[in-house]
Amino acid sequence: MSDATGDLLTAISVEDRLVAEALIVDVDGFEGPLDLLLSLSRSQKVDLRTISILTLARQYLAFVNKAKELRIELAADYLVMATWLAFLKSRLLLPPDPTEEGPSGEELAAHLAFQLERLQAMRDAAARLMAQDRLGRDRFVRGIPEQVERVRRTRYTATLMDLMQGYSRLRTRDEFRPYAFDRESVFTMEQALERMRGLIGYAGQWTEIEAYLPEGWGDDAVRWRSATAATFAASLELVKEGKVELRQSDMFAPIELRRKEDRS
């Protein structure tokens, strides 16, 4: 054992050494330095608010030294805490240096005391929480819960339009046939043109184009309309070909037609 260690050991009270020895056996049982400090603080048998941090620091350092003496490997955080507590101890023992920045020794000590008190408070709270009337121990859930069954229901619907369209589709299916123009009452321009080409040679005089309507098409209104339109269109076609001339004396007056004289 070196002299330095010997000096340090003499600085530690017998009581502290006993505490350290008692704890050393249990070193694996601690959850880190704070837990150990909390255990150490119990030896002071006072309210955590009035605890002596200086005493606590001394006890902790004694613990660490004892561990070193017994060649027990301590985790790094225990050693970090030892360094920090040694620093705190010196701060608390020496008169404050006004040039020193940062919190004072008292403030650091107060914070450590607060941390210990808070950890203890959380441990007490955890114990109270675990002592609540707990589900599965004091209170029980329904033993035979019933499953909520998902029922998929399909609702069919239709609109009046669907209904009417469906009916129309049925009732008109029989009459349906591919599109074809019904020629029965229709006189086409081609027909009119053909007819007029044959007659045009006789048209030396102005004649109303109505005279060129095919026979029998003037009685029925539908047939008359179709024939008139076709004849008029055919006349225009003949004008374009330079075969006939058209004239109309007034609005809605009869349209007259005559053969165009061949100038050549």
Added chain:
Amino acid sequence: MTKETSEEQSLFAAPPMGEQERMVEAVLFASAAPVSVADLNARMPHGCDAAAALEHLRKRYDGRGVQVTKVGEAWAIRTASDLGFLMQKEVVETRKLSRAAIETLAIIAYHQPVTRAEIEEIRGVAVSRGTVDQLLEMEWIRFGRRRMTPGRPVTFVVTGGFLDHFGLETARDLPGLKELRSAGLLESRPPSEAMPDPHGDDGQPELFEDP
């Protein structure tokens, strides 16, 4: 244990009946399976009378949302049978009626009362049982009077529910073919004069039965 000793002990130890009832209630609630009276007695403190407590509890739950019911030789708490619907979550899906169903429905609406054979004649295809069943189930059609022809076939007519759904006062309000045509609902050219008016006298017996 004889009756005598049980009574004797109850003088000292058995909890009041109200407490026993609470115990039975809690045990029945929490048990994963129905519990027999013997089992209840075994679990409850000495001197308890589970059968009596059970009887009180059963009365207490009379008319409630859950019932104390006997399952074989054991007891359990079960949902009141009229509230079974609460244990179902209904997912309603709205779907359009099939073309076959719409056409069948339309024929029944326009030609009622109409037999299946007549529907088939108009549609030109057999009417599947499923289609008619579906319409019956939807309560849009129902059976009408039997036709007084050989075989006395059943007829179909539309229902009040049908009229409701389509916003009609009577089936006579259904637009006729002429109106359908002017509404542009007809897909091809006007039908020939040979086409009977759906509301006219087209050889059907009385067109509409009394509801």
Added chain:
Amino acid sequence: MTKETSEEQSLFAAPPMGEQERMVEAVLFASAAPVSVADLNARMPHGCDAAAALEHLRKRYDGRGVQVTKVGEAWAIRTASDLGFLMQKEVVETRKLSRAAIETLAIIAYHQPVTRAEIEEIRGVAVSRGTVDQLLEMEWIRFGRRRMTPGRPVTFVVTGGFLDHFGLETARDLPGLKELRSAGLLESRPPSEAMPDPHGDDGQPELFEDP
């Protein structure tokens, strides 16, 4: 649904309160997990007021063997805690929680929303991944909002399952919460330290988030 339409509809459709109470009773009895008021309303017929029915039901079960209990925003029926002794058969041996897990749980419950770094600061040791995982797996804790501080660390909060397990209506009902708060033990710094505002920029928002 607005209040107005709910009232309007209830004039026509809603079953009497006694019936609604039966329905709530049936649903709560049938479910092992707490059922929210919204879920109750969704399952009951249109126009029902599950919250009002619950209040009636809770009173009805006052002092009985089973209790109507509130768990956060949901409701459940649980056996009265004084009758736990009858339920030896039902006790399910839960995995024994380590001391670290119990302490971590308590710290989360009392300090929520709390970051892993804050838990470590309070316990003075690193929180093992397994501990947090175990609590998450038991569904007693869940992730809360991220803290709006550098690194945006996740926070932990307790769940409805936690409240249910420990028989708490809300996290505000935690035993000794008030005393701990007034003693300044839920802060991150001792009250004696001349901090202008302990709730200020130490990164800790309001103690409890809205559910």
